[in-house]
Amino acid sequence: MKMRYSYNMKTHKAFLKQYLPQENKDEVKEKPCVFGSDEKEYKKNMAKKHFRFIISPESQDLPMELYIKEVVKEMEKTTGYSFYWQAAVHTDTPNIHAHVVINGFDKKGKEVFFDYDTLTRQFFDIASGLATNIVGERTREQMQATRDKWTVAKRVTEVDKDLLARLKDGQVTYRSGDERRRLLFLEELHLARFEGGHNFSLHADLESILAANGKYNVFLDTRNKYREELRLYDPSKMGELKGTIVEVLNQDDDKYWVNSLVIRDEKNKLYFVPTKRPENKSAVNKHIVIKIKENKEEVKKPKRGHEK
Incomplete structure (x- = not known):
């Protein structure tokens, strides 16, 4: 189970309208059905804040829609929330998986918040436990396959x-x-x-490189692509960053989990910089300044006049 969250209404609407039903993928001829809480009620109560989950069980024999409904039901019991949520099962990759979006405010008007322990342990236990209940205990061969994946x-x-x-x-x-x-x-x-x-x-x-890739799933591939040391930009430790945009990686929830930039600074060091919003691909080769202001990361948009 993987989770990402955002405070962007445009991203929220696009995910609901385009990504869940795969309207953004012409190659997917048979579009998935969206299910979950009442769609009209969801849209009426949509907030900027939302959570996006990818649930990809090891077993490909699960009745996925039923399984996801049970997972969400157990998540509600665990957290005490009554979610506005929508989901769809995607079958266009070798591993059948589901995407679930949960609104940032529940049906009682409570703001939804998940602490680290809930995300990393309880939700995983819920998902794996329900899968076991539905398809039964894993065989020795399946357990070995899991170890092989690790x-x-x-x-x-x-x-x-x-x-x-x-x-x-x-x-x-x-x-x-x-x-x-x-x-x-x-x-x-x-x-x-x-x-x-x-x-x-x-x-x-x-450890830090693998941890970065666990959070930003293309960090390692990007690092190996450039065949040089790639540093994860940490604004709290590194302060202002000035440099040239080398590559723009915009979130698509399949290949890229987050929006990010690859920036080469003025000392020729390469940085991987996660961003809240997508950047236009035309920003490549333009100068950018990232600085800290009032304890918040501020990204100054690249300007045409700074193009190299």
């Missing part, structure tokens, strides 16, 4: 934490086949290097 995950895993805990002088010795497969995959990502025997060295920023 070895190629582009985020911080429990295996990574174990490896980092045993790191000595920049190197670690693998103790199992799963650890070896994980290290070989990290080597493909240029985050580990085979040193001989059972030993691998790990990138000094392995």
Whole structure:
């Protein structure tokens, strides 16, 4: 389960009108049905704030619409909210998945808020528990398949934490086949290097790089694309950033989870900068200034006069 949120009404409306029913994809001939709470009531009470979930169960045998309705029902029981929500099942990728949007205010007028524990543990437990109830316990082969997925995950895993805990002088010795497969995959990502025997060295920023990719799913691919060190811009620590826009990555909820820019600063360092709003593709090669003002990140729009 993945979640993103926004405070943008235009994004909210576009997601509901275009993305859920896949009206933005001409190649999808059989459009999915949108379901959830009453559509008219949802639109009448739409707020800028909204949450978007992607639910992609391991089992592809689930009756997805029924499953999603049960997941939302359990989420309501857990949080005490009575959601305005809409959803659709998308079948245009190898893994059937559902997109769910929840309005930022519920039917009682309460503002919806999810704390970290609710998102990372309780909702995951709800989704996985309901899937098990519907299709039954997983077989040994299915559990092994899950472990295999962890070895190629582009985020911080429990295996990574174990490896980092045993790191000595920049190197670690693998103790199992799963650890070896994980290290070989990290080597493909240029985050580990085979040193001989059972030993691998790990990138000094392995955990922070994987954490960045867990939050911004194209961070690693973008980093490897440019074949140089890509830094995640942290306004609270780095302050003002001046540079040239190298690439614009606008959110589409499938490939890109967030809007972001790749910026090369005046010292020739490359930064990945998440943004609240999409940027026009024509901004590439233009100068931009990002600075902190009153504890908020302020992005000065690129100007034509600053084009390089």
